[in-house]
Amino acid sequence: MKGRKWLFTAAALSLGILIPGAAKEAQSSAPDRLTVNIDLRQTAAPISKYLYGGFIEHIGSLIYRSLWSEMIDDRKFYFPISSTNTDQSKARPGRPWRMSLRKWRPIGPDEAVLMDKEQPFVGDHSPRIQLEGAAPRGIRQSGLTLVKGKQYTGRIYLRGTSRSQVSVALVWGTGENDRQTVSI
DSSP states (O other): HHHHHHHHHHHHHHOOOOOOOHHHHHHHOOOSSSOOOOOOOOOOOOOOTTTOOOOOOOTTTTTTIIIIISSSSSSTTOOOOOSOOOGGSSSTTTTTOOOOOOOEEESSSSGGGEEESOOOOOSSOEEEEOTTSSSSOOEEEOOOOTTTTOOOOHHHHHHOOOOOOOOOEOOOOSTTTTTEEEOO
């Protein structure tokens, strides 16, 4: 055991891994020669085998729909918004664990949602919704997992004219009362 501890310490030092307290010191001025004293008689409680050596792979929705807190996919609008399906969201044969991406879809005709490259909020482009009268226009994403009785907090960033009327709805069923709508 002592030999392994020495081997790990020597490997860490040779790879340039710094002790947290020494990190600031090393950034300000690095010494020409480094001297290290290792006392193998000082020990600590063993580290849990479950803490180190674990491996989490992006299998299906493991990361983004369970461990990671985001509820929506493509929140930075990497993909253009369209009502047509594309190959990018489908799982490939032989890789059934890859979940398909929940894409943004237009509310109204496809032409009502343009991907603005001139003034994007984030990334290469952001959706710009062309309003026309009282006809519903916007974007939607389905497949969110909600828990009954739980409150959710989210953010929506909008830019538009003062005459625009915006309603944001969270819909969890087909009934009239199966939704919460906020008007802005």
